Amino acid sequence: MSKLNIELTINGKKRKVETTTSTRLLDLIRDDLHLTGTKEGCGKGECGACTVIMNGELAASCLILAPQADGAAITTIEGIGDDKYLDPIQEAFIETGAVQCGFCTPGMILAAKKLLEENPHPDEEEIKRGISGNLCRCTGYQKIIDAIKLAANRLSSSDSGRGKKDA
Amino acid sequence: MEESFGDLKKGQKNCQRTVHCHVPCQGYFAPQKIEEALEILSKYGKEIKIIAGGTDLLVQYYDRLYEINHWLDLKNIQELKEINITQDEMEIGAMVTHTQLETSEDIKKYYPVLSQAAADIGSPQIRNRGTVGGNIVNASPAGDLLAPLMAYNAQFRLLSTTQEEKLVSAEEFFIGPKKTILEPAQLLTQIILPLPSERTYGSWIKIGKRKALIIAAITLALVVEMAEDHKTVKDVRTCLGSVAPTPIEIKEVKKKMAGKNFNQLDFKQLGQIVEDKISPIDDIRGTREYRKDVAKKIMIKALEEIDESMRGEEVI
Numbered sequence: 065m066s067k068l069n070i071e072l073t074i075n076g077k078k079r080k081v082e083t084t085t086s087t088r089l090l091d092l093i094r095d096d097l098h099l100t101g102t103k104e105g106c107g108k109g110e111c112g113a114c115t116v117i118m119n120g121e122l123a124a125s126c127l128i129l130a131p132q133a134d135g136a137a138i139t140t141i142e143g144i145g146d147d148k149y150l151d152p153i154q155e156a157f158i159e160t161g162a163v164q165c166g167f168c169t170p171g172m173i174l175a176a177k178k179l180l181e182e183n184p185h186p187d188e189e190e191i192k193r194g195i196s197g198n199l200c201r202c203t204g205y206q207k208i209i210d211a212i213k214l215a216a217n218r219l220s221s222s223d224s225g226r227g228k229k230d231a
Numbered sequence: 232m233e234e235s236f237g238d239l240k241k242g243q244k245n246c247q248r249t250v251h252c253h254v255p256c257q258g259y260f261a262p263q264k265i266e267e268a269l270e271i272l273s274k275y276g277k278e279i280k281i282i283a284g285g286t287d288l289l290v291q292y293y294d295r296l297y298e299i300n301h302w303l304d305l306k307n308i309q310e311l312k313e314i315n316i317t318q319d320e321m322e323i324g325a326m327v328t329h330t331q332l333e334t335s336e337d338i339k340k341y342y343p344v345l346s347q348a349a350a351d352i353g354s355p356q357i358r359n360r361g362t363v364g365g366n367i368v369n370a371s372p373a374g375d376l377l378a379p380l381m382a383y384n385a386q387f388r389l390l391s392t393t394q395e396e397k398l399v400s401a402e403e404f405f406i407g408p409k410k411t412i413l414e415p416a417q418l419l420t421q422i423i424l425p426l427p428s429e430r431t432y433g434s435w436i437k438i439g440k441r442k443a444l445i446i447a448a449i450t451l452a453l454v455v456e457m458a459e460d461h462k463t464v465k466d467v468r469t470c471l472g473s474v475a476p477t478p479i480e481i482k483e484v485k486k487k488m489a490g491k492n493f494n495q496l497d498f499k500q501l502g503q504i505v506e507d508k509i510s511p512i513d514d515i516r517g518t519r520e521y522r523k524d525v526a527k528k529i530m531i532k533a534l535e536e537i538d539e540s541m542r543g544e545e546v547i
Contacts, residue, residue: 065258065297065300066258066259066300068258068259085258085259085299085300085301085302086296086297086299088289088296107293108290108293109286109289109290109353109354109356109357109444110444112354112356115356121330121355121359121360122355122356122359123356123359123360124286124356124357124360126289127284127285127286127289127290127356127357127360128285128289128360129282129285129289129296129302129304131259131261131302131304132282132285132304132306134261175355178355193355193443194355196354196355196442196443196444197353197354197355197356197357197443197444198354
C-alpha cells in the first residue's frame with residue numbers, strides 16, 4: 065500500500081484527495097469526502113448500492129480503485145437535485161412509495177437518471193434492464209418501476225420548460 | 232488546502248514500504264503508451280498487478296487489496312481501447328469494455344454472438360467497466376466472452392517486455408480454470424478476429440438462474456458458415472463455456488455438419504453429440520446431469536435459431 069494524490073471532480077466540484085493504492089473509490093467517497101449517500105452493500109458489484117455515475121457511465125464504486133478514478137468526473141446521489149428542489153426522479157420515488165428502507169435508493173435513482181438520459185421513454189423491459197444492476201430487498205421492484213415511469217412522463221412533458229429554465 | 236483529504240500526516244514519506252519500491256514511489260502506474268507499460272512490467276514482473284476494468288480483480292482481492300504493492304493500470308493507453316477493421320480482420324483492443332462490444336455497430340454486424348454475449352454480462356455497472364482483455368486473462372471457465380471469441384477463431388496478441396509479439400489462438404491460450412499461457416512479462420494487447428463471410432450465422436445462449444449478474448451455468452456460442460450455394464454447411468464452430476476447465480469446441484459437430492445440406496441436418500442428433508462430448512462438474516450453478524441435459528437442448532435451440540434466420544433471409 066502506498067499513498068498518492070489524485071484529482072477528481074465530484075458533483076461538479078474539483079477535489080484533490082490523498083489516498084492509497086488499496087483504497088476503493090467507494091471508501092474515498094464515503095470516508096474521505098464524507099458523501100455517505102453512496103452505500104456499501106455486497107462490496108462485490110452485485111447489489112448496486114454503491115452505484116455512481118463515472119465519466120457519464122454507471123459504475124459500481126466498490127469495484128474501482130481510487131487511483132483508477134484519477135481525473136474522472138463523478139456524480140453521487142448528493143449531486144442529484146439540490147437543497148431546494150428535488151430531481152423529478154427523486155420526487156417520483158417518494159410519490160409512488162418506491163422508498164422503504166432507502167438503502168438501495170441512491171443507486172436506483174442514479175441508475176434511473178442514467179437510463180432516462182439515454183432513453184427518455186423506456187418501456188418496462190428497458191427499465192428492468194436499466195436497473196438490473198441494483199438490488200432492492202424491501203420495497204420490491206414494482207414501485208420502483210412505477211416511479212421511473214412517472215419520472216419519464218414528467219420529464220418528457222416538462223422537457224421544453226426545464227430546458228429553458230436551465231439555459 | 233481545505234479540499235485535501237486523507238490520513239497522511241505531514242512530513243510522512245510518500246511510500247511506506249521500502250522492500251519493493253524506491254522513494255518516491257507511488258505504487259500505481261497508469262502509463263499512456265504500451266511501451267511504457269511494458270517497461271514497468273519488465274521492472275516489476277510478478278510484483279505488479281495489471282488492472283483493466285477491475286470488475287473481477289476487486290472481487291478476487293475484496294478483503295486483501297493491501298496485499299498488492301504495485302498496480303499497472305492500462306486505462307490511459309488509447310490504442311487498447313479501440314476497435315479497428317483492417318482489410319480482413321477486426322482488431323479489438325484489450326481495454327474495450329463490454330458496453331463497447333455490445334453497442335459497436337461493427338461488432339454487431341460481424342460478430343453478433345460476441346455482441347450478444349457482452350450484453351448478457353453482469354449489469355450496466357459491470358459492462359461499463361469490465362473489459363474483453365480482462366475477461367480473457369481472468370480465464371474463468373464461465374467467462375461469457377470466451378466461447379464466442381473461440382467460435383469466431385479469435386487470436387490473442389501478446390506483447391512481451393522485450394517487445395516480442397506472439398499471436399495465439401483461444402485454444403492454445405486457455406489451459407485450465409483461471410490458468411493461461413500468459414507469462415508475467417507479457418501483456419495481452421489486442422484480440423484479432425478474422426472477418427467472417429456474409430454467409431455466417433450465429434446463435435448465443437446463456438443459461439443462468441437469473442438474467443442479470445449471473446455466472447453462467449452453461450453458455451453456447453454456435454457459428455455456422457454456409458457455402459456459396461447458401462445450402463451447404465461450410466464450417467461450424469460449436470463452443471461452450473462453464474462445462475469444462477476452459478472454454479471448449481466440440482469438433483465432432485463440425486465433422487457431422489460440414490458438407491451437408493443444412494435443411495437435412497438432424498438437430499436432435501447434433502444436440503446429443505454436444506451432450507455426449509462434454510463432461511461438466513457438479514457445482515452451485517448446476518449439476519453435471521443438468522448441464523448435459525441443457526447442453527443438448529440449447530444446441531437444438533441454437534440450430535433452430537440459425538435455421539430461422541436463414542429462412543428469414545430467403546423470404547426477403
